[in-house]
Amino acid sequence: MARLYLESWAPGFGSPVEADQSLPPSEVEVDPAVEVDGAWEPLPGLDDGVRSIAFVDGVRRIDARLTVFDADDDSGLPIPGLCASYAVGATVWQRGPAPRSTYEQVAVHRIAVLGRGRAEQMPQVRGLAYATESTEGEDDDQLTAHVQTRMRQAEGACAAVLAQAGHFVVADGPINEFAPQQVIGYIKTHHRSYLGPAEAGCVAALRPGERTPMFRINPQAKFQRYSWYVRLAAVPFGHAWSGVVRCESAFALGRDEARKIADRTAAILPLVAPPLHIDPRAPQNLVPIAALEKHLRHQLGDAALVERALRAALHAPSTSAEQEAAAR
Amino acid sequence: MTMTEAGGEPNEPRQPSAGGRVGRVAGVGQTTSQQFRVVLDADRYLAVDDLVVVRTEVPEAGAVATYGIVTESEATYEGATFESDVHRIGDGGFQPAEQVRTAQVAVTRVDPEIWVAAGPGEVVERARGVDRQRALYVDTIDPAKRLAVGLGRDGDEIEMDLDYFDGTKGGHMSISGVSGVATKTTFAFFFLRMLTGLPNLDTRATANLRALVFNVKGEDLLWLDRPSTKFSPEDAAVWTRLGVEPTPFRLATPSRDDRGGTKPRALGGGTSPTVAFWAPPAKASRDAVLPDVSGRQEGIEAFYWTPEEFIRDGLLQFVFTDASDQRNQIPFVEERVRSQLQRWMRPVDGEPGAVTLVDPSGAVHAAQGIVIRDMESLVEALGALLEPEGGGDGQPHSAWAGRVQPGTISAFMRRLQSASSGLRLGRLVRSGISRRIDRTAATVTVVAIQGLHELAQRFVVGALLQETFREKEMTGQSHPLSVIVLDELNKYAPREGVSPLKEMLVDIAQRGRSLGVLLVGAQQSASRVAPDLLENASIRVAGRLDAAESERAEFGWMLPSTRARARLLKPGTMVLSQPAVPVPVVFSFPRVPWATRRDEVRPEGDPFKGL
Numbered sequence: 001m002a003r004l005y006l007e008s009w010a011p012g013f014g015s016p017v018e019a020d021q022s023l024p025p026s027e028v029e030v031d032p033a034v035e036v037d038g039a040w041e042p043l044p045g046l047d048d049g050v051r052s053i054a055f056v057d058g059v060r061r062i063d064a065r066l067t068v069f070d071a072d073d074d075s076g077l078p079i080p081g082l083c084a085s086y087a088v089g090a091t092v093w094q095r096g097p098a099p100r101s102t103y104e105q106v107a108v109h110r111i112a113v114l115g116r117g118r119a120e121q122m123p124q125v126r127g128l129a130y131a132t133e134s135t136e137g138e139d140d141d142q143l144t145a146h147v148q149t150r151m152r153q154a155e156g157a158c159a160a161v162l163a164q165a166g167h168f169v170v171a172d173g174p175i176n177e178f179a180p181q182q183v184i185g186y187i188k189t190h191h192r193s194y195l196g197p198a199e200a201g202c203v204a205a206l207r208p209g210e211r212t213p214m215f216r217i218n219p220q221a222k223f224q225r226y227s228w229y230v231r232l233a234a235v236p237f238g239h240a241w242s243g244v245v246r247c248e249s250a251f252a253l254g255r256d257e258a259r260k261i262a263d264r265t266a267a268i269l270p271l272v273a274p275p276l277h278i279d280p281r282a283p284q285n286l287v288p289i290a291a292l293e294k295h296l297r298h299q300l301g302d303a304a305l306v307e308r309a310l311r312a313a314l315h316a317p318s319t320s321a322e323q324e325a326a327a328r
Numbered sequence: 329m330t331m332t333e334a335g336g337e338p339n340e341p342r343q344p345s346a347g348g349r350v351g352r353v354a355g356v357g358q359t360t361s362q363q364f365r366v367v368l369d370a371d372r373y374l375a376v377d378d379l380v381v382v383r384t385e386v387p388e389a390g391a392v393a394t395y396g397i398v399t400e401s402e403a404t405y406e407g408a409t410f411e412s413d414v415h416r417i418g419d420g421g422f423q424p425a426e427q428v429r430t431a432q433v434a435v436t437r438v439d440p441e442i443w444v445a446a447g448p449g450e451v452v453e454r455a456r457g458v459d460r461q462r463a464l465y466v467d468t469i470d471p472a473k474r475l476a477v478g479l480g481r482d483g484d485e486i487e488m489d490l491d492y493f494d495g496t497k498g499g500h501m502s503i504s505g506v507s508g509v510a511t512k513t514t515f516a517f518f519f520l521r522m523l524t525g526l527p528n529l530d531t532r533a534t535a536n537l538r539a540l541v542f543n544v545k546g547e548d549l550l551w552l553d554r555p556s557t558k559f560s561p562e563d564a565a566v567w568t569r570l571g572v573e574p575t576p577f578r579l580a581t582p583s584r585d586d587r588g589g590t591k592p593r594a595l596g597g598g599t600s601p602t603v604a605f606w607a608p609p610a611k612a613s614r615d616a617v618l619p620d621v622s623g624r625q626e627g628i629e630a631f632y633w634t635p636e637e638f639i640r641d642g643l644l645q646f647v648f649t650d651a652s653d654q655r656n657q658i659p660f661v662e663e664r665v666r667s668q669l670q671r672w673m674r675p676v677d678g679e680p681g682a683v684t685l686v687d688p689s690g691a692v693h694a695a696q697g698i699v700i701r702d703m704e705s706l707v708e709a710l711g712a713l714l715e716p717e718g719g720g721d722g723q724p725h726s727a728w729a730g731r732v733q734p735g736t737i738s739a740f741m742r743r744l745q746s747a748s749s750g751l752r753l754g755r756l757v758r759s760g761i762s763r764r765i766d767r768t769a770a771t772v773t774v775v776a777i778q779g780l781h782e783l784a785q786r787f788v789v790g791a792l793l794q795e796t797f798r799e800k801e802m803t804g805q806s807h808p809l810s811v812i813v814l815d816e817l818n819k820y821a822p823r824e825g826v827s828p829l830k831e832m833l834v835d836i837a838q839r840g841r842s843l844g845v846l847l848v849g850a851q852q853s854a855s856r857v858a859p860d861l862l863e864n865a866s867i868r869v870a871g872r873l874d875a876a877e878s879e880r881a882e883f884g885w886m887l888p889s890t891r892a893r894a895r896l897l898k899p900g901t902m903v904l905s906q907p908a909v910p911v912p913v914v915f916s917f918p919r920v921p922w923a924t925r926r927d928e929v930r931p932e933g934d935p936f937k938g939l
Binding site for chain 2: 095
């Protein structure tokens, strides 16, 4: 029987079950039998007392739009560009008798991206270091995607550093490092079920703190990884997939290590999921990640001040000839 | 007020805290020339009442030092949005947040006097040493006029500018506070002890100082010469630090010989000021003249006025001190009778102090031959003159009654009669050898009037204040100073109504400063005291206040934060306002080495060792 449900997220944030454009559409092959043979049953999580967990995330902001106008260019058309800032970092949760969290590895990057492969250089901006990059893309989405890619790379590097430092890393979004490290990808939204109808029933049966058995994505292809679903919280008036997130870990970790990690996430992630009323993306937007995002946004600096600095840099007479012209 | 220190131990000042940087001036929101906030360093703190200094480089003007006092301390979790975040931060530890402590500062002084706001981000230091003195304007007080009254919340001395008490620039002190816990009287005595004991003070102000104190409740003030069991070595250390040896007052009540002469008491060693105790005679002691106190027999003398003294000093006016006495023409009758008594009074041979009335014109009158030995016979004599019953021609004597309505005369007589009963003034006036209070016998004269009827209390206070004030008016010299400590001031100078006592107190408040008569008035509710008295008090001190009382306009001199805390002050902690320092300062004074009630008296023979 069909029924209508209201999603728990504030509408401005989309829906936890809407299509996520960033996932490559080729990933369809799934092997559901890597952990259990036969019918799936919910598995209880297990907190193995991991000492510290690092939640890695990034934020980005378009600071300003640029346009390159080259009178010598044959097309005579303006070339788009943009200035963007992104920040990545982690909330490191030290567990133990006196638990506390700190922000670590926080870094702010600023780039100017020029379309159509233009090699012009951004002038010096006072107090802000913009690196100039170019991309072949020409429209806004492609420029933004370039920034997004840079941010994802920075997140990946941050996660790797923290994993090497001995932390268990929960990185926002799918993983893009496939080395055997203690990093899981944390995916808040579901654009498709990787599971067949038989296994999908197990997701519906999950209670908070339980997970589905692991399955293997792309068993034959390059980006192999383990994945599983975890229910963070029982969402009142929710449907079968409310309050469910998907996690993934590198296939290279090996099945036993991946299972240990999966058990751990099922037990620990519900602890740090926010109650519905305090976050517009509850329960999926974990408390350490939400706090980190706020902190990172603050690190980006005041948007108006950044824009003013950019304006000052680009409007300043840059050559002596221009200075003379301005003086006249 | 009682001197009971119920409701907690006196507030111990905390250990002096280190100077140096404590944080930076906050940058969110604006700083003004009046106030700013300090964001504290993680390893430092500022508490309310702490003093700070900020040095700001001001364009054109150069370095400007801003001094201030902390009026509120604040703390928050930066990073918390919801109240429940504290659990995620504190218990779970998975939400990052930082405890941020800040302090609000009210500016007390800018040096040089360029009133600019302290710069955001400037380093804030705790004011110590010279900076602290500047913050409290101590540097503007003459070193010989710095009277230490206790320790501030930062553990250092708080000083009062004596110029504003001794009449140089101002005079009088007003002490307010809830009975019992505000330690008003204890502070008044502590103040007297500092005033007479501090070596740095200008001797002109302190030499031969005389204080007149009325004990109005209990017998709490009758133990000033006895060591206290409550006094601890820590208290002694504070006394020593302030520069005064912690010893009780020395008993100096003159002992009487049988013929009415007095001989000075042999004083013990030491340099502490002397005290003499006086009490009215007990009711039952018609001939023996024993002081009416239950606590102590030794070292206390009975006092009374002879009819001759009563008439000569015009004390009749202090019989009619009730506000209702002033409404009809009673004061008119009283004034006439008072001066008539002075004109007609003649001593009686063989009866010291007794008088008889003789018409200067030689005419025989209705009271002829009546010997006035006490109030009763005075009433009898006045009755014969004012309300003759068939005697004479049945008319009141015209020189005494004037043209006043018979109803007024009888109201006067009725009131005089009821006031003269043995329970009221009766025992204060009697013939015999003079037993006036000798205010020169000791530095502090304590008059125990707690056992008297209110009417008689007002009479004694009025009589003694007049005596003190007149003496000063006669000499025209303001020094040596004469201090009057009067608790429950609202009884003697209430806000509403008029009475000769109130008039005199207002007169003292207004003119006493130049005459060297200084009033230390204490009251539970300043709002019930005549405004003239409060307005003329340059020094204001408050202990714990009733919550409603602290909101009244009489306490407008307090900072809002001080007002809010005034109802939480512990015994021994007070707020001081003085004209030299534009902000009220909270301080604590140590316990006193003398007993403040009978059960604190250290038993004899117990050596006062180690102190």
